[in-house]
Amino acid sequence: MPIRYRTDEELHNHISNPPASEPLEHADVIIAGSGPVGMAYARTILETCPKATVLMLDIGSQDSAVAGEHHKNSIKYQKDIDLFVNVIKGALQNVSIPPADTYIPTLVGDAWTPPVTDDGPGSHTLVFQGSNPNQIREKNLKAAAMTRTVGGMSTHWTCACPTPHPEEIEKNPIPKSERDKLYQRAHVLLNVHNDQYDKNAQGQDISIRHNVVKKTLLDNLPAKRNVQSLPLAVERRKDNPNYVTWTGANTVLGDPARFGGRFRLRTETRVTKLVPNKLQKDSIAGVLLQDLKNDKDVLATAKAYIITCGAIGTPQVLANSGLQERIPALGHYLCEQSIAFCQIVMKNEIIDYIEKNPAWQERIKIHREKHKGDPLPIPFHDPEPQVMIPYTTDFPWHCQVHRDAFSYGDVGPRADARVVVDLRFFGRQEIRKENRVYFSGQFSKDRDSWVAGSTDIYGMPQATFEVTRSQKDNINDQKMMNDMCATADLLGGYLPGSNPQFMDPGLALHITGTTRIGTDPKNSVADASSRVHGFKNLWVGGNGCIPDSTGCNPTLTSVMIALKGAAAVKELLDGHSHGHHK
Numbered sequence: 001m002p003i004r005y006r007t008d009e010e011l012h013n014h015i016s017n018p019p020a021s022e023p024l025e026h027a028d029v030i031i032a033g034s035g036p037v038g039m040a041y042a043r044t045i046l047e048t049c050p051k052a053t054v055l056m057l058d059i060g061s062q063d064s065a066v067a068g069e070h071h072k073n074s075i076k077y078q079k080d081i082d083l084f085v086n087v088i089k090g091a092l093q094n095v096s097i098p099p100a101d102t103y104i105p106t107l108v109g110d111a112w113t114p115p116v117t118d119d120g121p122g123s124h125t126l127v128f129q130g131s132n133p134n135q136i137r138e139k140n141l142k143a144a145a146m147t148r149t150v151g152g153m154s155t156h157w158t159c160a161c162p163t164p165h166p167e168e169i170e171k172n173p174i175p176k177s178e179r180d181k182l183y184q185r186a187h188v189l190l191n192v193h194n195d196q197y198d199k200n201a202q203g204q205d206i207s208i209r210h211n212v213v214k215k216t217l218l219d220n221l222p223a224k225r226n227v228q229s230l231p232l233a234v235e236r237r238k239d240n241p242n243y244v245t246w247t248g249a250n251t252v253l254g255d256p257a258r259f260g261g262r263f264r265l266r267t268e269t270r271v272t273k274l275v276p277n278k279l280q281k282d283s284i285a286g287v288l289l290q291d292l293k294n295d296k297d298v299l300a301t302a303k304a305y306i307i308t309c310g311a312i313g314t315p316q317v318l319a320n321s322g323l324q325e326r327i328p329a330l331g332h333y334l335c336e337q338s339i340a341f342c343q344i345v346m347k348n349e350i351i352d353y354i355e356k357n358p359a360w361q362e363r364i365k366i367h368r369e370k371h372k373g374d375p376l377p378i379p380f381h382d383p384e385p386q387v388m389i390p391y392t393t394d395f396p397w398h399c400q401v402h403r404d405a406f407s408y409g410d411v412g413p414r415a416d417a418r419v420v421v422d423l424r425f426f427g428r429q430e431i432r433k434e435n436r437v438y439f440s441g442q443f444s445k446d447r448d449s450w451v452a453g454s455t456d457i458y459g460m461p462q463a464t465f466e467v468t469r470s471q472k473d474n475i476n477d478q479k480m481m482n483d484m485c486a487t488a489d490l491l492g493g494y495l496p497g498s499n500p501q502f503m504d505p506g507l508a509l510h511i512t513g514t515t516r517i518g519t520d521p522k523n524s525v526a527d528a529s530s531r532v533h534g535f536k537n538l539w540v541g542g543n544g545c546i547p548d549s550t551g552c553n554p555t556l557t558s559v560m561i562a563l564k565g566a567a568a569v570k571e572l573l574d575g576h577s578h579g580h581h582k
């Protein structure tokens with residue numbers, strides 16, 4: 001029989017007097033979530049507190065030999081980037097799916113069909129497991145999704161790590177001088193480079209396509225657009241420069257063996273709820289986990305608790321811990337980026353330029369000797385373009401002109417993939433309190449079931465979005481779309497099926513604000529060190545901590561914020577004598 005804790009009383013009693021048959025798990029620090037942010041916390045704490053122990057929990061399984069590695073490091077995907085689209089599709093689980101229209105007018109005979117009621121339109125929709133009856137379609141972030149695996153989204157992310165423009169970071173409470181140092185460290189932990197597609201040590205161009213796309217944009221756009229290589233968490237392999245090593249959560253942690261047994265990872269373990277201390281209101285006493293493999297509840301204790309389960313998972317754990325009332329900003333001030341997307345087939349003019357460029361003749365010759373009759377002067381293993389047009393005050397959006405395998409945008413047999421370039425432009429969203437995610441449901445009194453709300457397929461309270469774009473957002477989006485089309489026109493013609501379009505809301509997977517840091521507990525969840533307001537031993541981490549609306553990708557900034565948080569955790573541990581289990 002799986003163990004179930006029925007009352008708060010029982011949870012507290014167990015924490016203070018654990019029965020011999022059910023010992024507590026213990027570590028100095030418990031980290032929920034094993035993405036790059038969780039790993040930045042783990043590494044900093046383990047390196048700066050030489051005796052501290054860390055227990056990391058993840059709801060997902062470990063899906064690669066090295067915990068948290070980027071799956072795109074497989075040669076298979078580096079040879080055929082389109083295949084990776086399927087990996088991402090398989091990894092993402094949607095957050096909020098409204099019930100589908102399940103009325104089938106052509107169903108014949110005596111087959112069961114939902115009863116027709118007088119409850120008005122939509123009354124005969126079925127609520128499937130995993131669908132959310134409360135979700136209003138018009139306010140949904142339809143494509144918002146989670147990746148539940150060790151390493152989280154870092155197992156398939158694009159690795160783009162631009163530094164935000166000052167307008168994209170004006171609400172961040174960490175002083176600029178301190179931020180600059182933290183960013184430097186974040187660059188190191190994520191192994192960020194912006195030259196891995198430009199020139200090698202011998203001064204030769206690494207990628208023909210990258211260099212030609214970058215040159216075309218530099219030649220045709222005004223200097224103030226600041227066209228440059230996209231900073232990426234990636235490094236070209238020394239043993240074979242045709243391939244690269246993409247950063248995953250493992251890169252951020254480094255080899256865990258160097259910490260001896262001080263770092264433990266528990267997989268397929270749900271962080272159900274934090275248990276606040278009954279007497280000391282500013283302290284967490286323990287955390288209730290569920291081992292998903294056997295459905296058993298487990299209690300764990302630590303000196304510090306860090307929740308880094310993503311911008312939806314983190315507020316979900318806090319809400320399920322009954323903390324919503326104590327943290328009114330939880331889930332609010334949500335921002336997500338719009339995406340304008342298209343793919344182009346490069347112009348003849350550009351292909352002619354490649355054909356005639358003296359610097360590339362040798363490579364083209366070798367390629368054509370091997371592949372007689374290939375009309376394209378581009379070797380098959382030529383790396384993809386990775387170019388950025390950064391956010392500026394006059395063009396307040398972030399632009400990636402690259403080739404990226406995401407859950408969409410594969411080329412398949414439609415064209416030769418070597419001549420296709422993707423354009424993705426990311427627009428900001430005005431920061432408004434009413435844009436939010438909220439969580440429904442609570443345990444019944446005997447903790448056997450959920451009442452007054454539905455749960456997600458992991459048994460946690462269902463997330464529901466209430467997000468709309470303001471008129472200001474819409475006007476900005478329209479300008480951004482026009483800018484993307486003008487940029488695309490410099491490079492080529494639209495690939496049929498990938499004409500300019502806005503993607504489903506939520507697809508950027510860049511939700512921010514849901515656990516934002518700040519100084520005022522009325523409009524933020526945690527302080528500048530990511531310590532939750534009103535608690536001395538509880539931290540939050542991840543994109544939800546970003547208090548600004550950004551166009552650029554958030555991971556670098558989230559790691560930067562986490563590094564300050566980790567220093568505060570160290571301070572707390574230094575106040576205790578850590579390393580000794582209770």
Ligand code: KBG
Binds near residue numbers: 424
């Ligand atoms: O192109 C990527 C982009 O770099 C990113 O960070 C976002 O999550 O997804 C895009 C693809 O949709």
